[in-house]
Amino acid sequence: MGNLWVGAWIASLTVGVLVWGLIFYAIIRFRRTRTNQVPRQSKYHLPMELLYTLVPFLIIGVLFFFTIRAQNDTLAKVDQPDKTINVVGQKWSWTFNYMEKDNPAVGETVHTVGTMSQIPTLYLQEGKTVRFNLKSADVIHSFWIPAFYFKLDVIPGHPNSFDVTPTKIGEYDGKCAELCGTYHAHMIFKVKVVDEKTYNQEMSKLKAAGNTGEIVPPVSATALPSETPQEEGK
Numbered sequence: 001m002g003n004l005w006v007g008a009w010i011a012s013l014t015v016g017v018l019v020w021g022l023i024f025y026a027i028i029r030f031r032r033t034r035t036n037q038v039p040r041q042s043k044y045h046l047p048m049e050l051l052y053t054l055v056p057f058l059i060i061g062v063l064f065f066f067t068i069r070a071q072n073d074t075l076a077k078v079d080q081p082d083k084t085i086n087v088v089g090q091k092w093s094w095t096f097n098y099m100e101k102d103n104p105a106v107g108e109t110v111h112t113v114g115t116m117s118q119i120p121t122l123y124l125q126e127g128k129t130v131r132f133n134l135k136s137a138d139v140i141h142s143f144w145i146p147a148f149y150f151k152l153d154v155i156p157g158h159p160n161s162f163d164v165t166p167t168k169i170g171e172y173d174g175k176c177a178e179l180c181g182t183y184h185a186h187m188i189f190k191v192k193v194v195d196e197k198t199y200n201q202e203m204s205k206l207k208a209a210g211n212t213g214e215i216v217p218p219v220s221a222t223a224l225p226s227e228t229p230q231e232e233g234k
């Protein structure tokens with residue numbers, strides 16, 4: 001996606017420089033003079049008109065080709081993801097279900113339920129391919145980790161999924177990218193890409209805290225804590 005973005009800028013700038021060049025050439029070369037001569041007219045110049053028509057199609061075709069190629073790469077899924085995380089978007093936070101049944105260090109599904117006052121943290125293990133299954137408990141949200149260059153809508157009744165393999169340990173920001181209602185701005189979360197040991201520790205903490213099993217919509221729509229923030233100054 002980064003290459004597509006940079007490539008699109010290079011292509012746009014190339015076309016831009018050419019067009020600006022022609023504009024400035026025409027402004028200077030054909031500026032009004034004392035003789036007031038009209039430049040040579042080229043109406044119904046067939047080769048020129050064909051060029052006007054074909055070149056934009058060619059530009060669109062090239063951009064389309066590279067866009068589709070990047071899109072297919074981005075949406076490609078592995079046969080067997082290492083981890084599965086079922087995400088629920090709910091007014092106004094996120095729930096992360098870590099499907100850790102096959103992980104001997106954890107042995108079952110654990111979850112984190114975010115609320116407006118408790119911003120949830122999403123843990124990812126470095127180098128492991130994660131399958132995200134996105135479900136909504138109420139309205140359309142959009143799952144977005146800007147540093148990953150990717151977001152996907154979270155639509156009620158229409159689960160979406162994608163794979164990603166985080167390769168850099170670190171902390172990233174996540175947010176909702178779909179204006180979903182009054183407290184849309186509260187739908188932020190932290191993303192921590194960690195090593196295996198830390199990942200398993202965090203999963204075990206959730207297990208020890210009794211956050212086991214999967215929170216599934218539409219149950220979560222009523223079961224999830226829905227709180228309204230105190231109004232300022234009251």
Ligand SMILES: [Cu+2]
Binds near residue numbers: 141179184
């Ligand atoms: Cu939202």
